[in-house]
Amino acid sequence: MRPAGVVRKVDQLGRIVLPKSLRKRYKMNEGDPVEIFVSGDHILLERYRPRCVFCGALDVVDYRDKYICKGCLGEMTQFHV
Template identity: 65%
Template sequence: MKPVGVVRKMDQLGRIVLPKSLRKRYEMNEGEPVEILVQGDHIILEKYRPKCSFCSSVENVMEFNERYICKSCIDEVQSFV
């Protein structure tokens, strides 16, 4: 992980503001979901990308019955039918 050199204070509700330059660089727009991950003693923010419920892939994922499934898993399931 590469340090960016930006320090922000958290407000009373635990909120921080991501600098506009970072939001623009990572294409994070207002109202879009952000995923919060914990890795050891690090907190990581990522643009949310739905993952396949079966294989956790984020490539070619579509929603089906309120769950996500990727094209590869759809093809694999269809081969059993």
């Protein structure tokens, strides 16, 4: 992981501002969801990408307000009675 060379302070509500250059580089717009991960002493921010609720795959479709990959959806319909 490379440091971006930018330092920001956390405000009283726990917010930080991502520099415009980073938002532009990573195609992040106002209102975009961001996922927060913790790895050891590091806090990682990543653009949210829906994953399959069963296997975690990224190539998903919206099925009844749940994200499911085509493989798992095929397995579900195979056993549907």
